[in-house]
Amino acid sequence: MKIQGEYVFDGPREEVWDLLRDPEVLATALPGTQSLTPVSENEYEGKMHVRVGPVSGAFSGRVIASNEAPPESYTLTVEGNGKAAFVKASGDVLLIDPGDGTTLMKYEGEFQVGGKLVSVGQRLIDSVSKRMLRHGLDTMNKALQERMLEVGD
Numbered sequence: 001m002k003i004q005g006e007y008v009f010d011g012p013r014e015e016v017w018d019l020l021r022d023p024e025v026l027a028t029a030l031p032g033t034q035s036l037t038p039v040s041e042n043e044y045e046g047k048m049h050v051r052v053g054p055v056s057g058a059f060s061g062r063v064i065a066s067n068e069a070p071p072e073s074y075t076l077t078v079e080g081n082g083k084a085a086f087v088k089a090s091g092d093v094l095l096i097d098p099g100d101g102t103t104l105m106k107y108e109g110e111f112q113v114g115g116k117l118v119s120v121g122q123r124l125i126d127s128v129s130k131r132m133l134r135h136g137l138d139t140m141n142k143a144l145q146e147r148m149l150e151v152g153d
Helices: 013-020 023-029 116-120 122-152
Strands: 002-009 033-040 043-052 055-069 073-082 085-096 103-115
Touching: 002 122, 013 023, 013 085, 013 103, 013 122, 023 033, 023 043, 023 122, 033 055, 043 122, 055 085, 055 116, 073 103, 103 122
Parallel strands: none
Antiparallel strands: 002 103, 033 043, 043 055, 055 073, 073 085, 085 103
């Protein structure tokens, strides 16, 4: 499946870049995440619990950031495996500074799901993945606001 979209963060591009590289923020932004541990500067391992319709399960996997051009762009690759399914995803992230104190994120990529999770149907998987993505971006934007308030104090 293809996924693409845009999101506006309420803060400058450099701050958004730092936020996207913070494993603590990423762990809170991904629903069901139980842990996210840095393995190297650009790689994280984690565990999460995901529910899509009647199918749920624990996943372990890794997240890798590559092709980095700070603070403008990078490629994000995610691989997860569990008893119920597997997920593989890769996408490009572009951060644009429109000059008004915000950051426009454009993202585009593909993800593949296999195993029991496929039984719930493509439409439900698509709906849940979009909802999880939106929730994660909103959570990161709130974390960005909190960071900026702390710096402003």
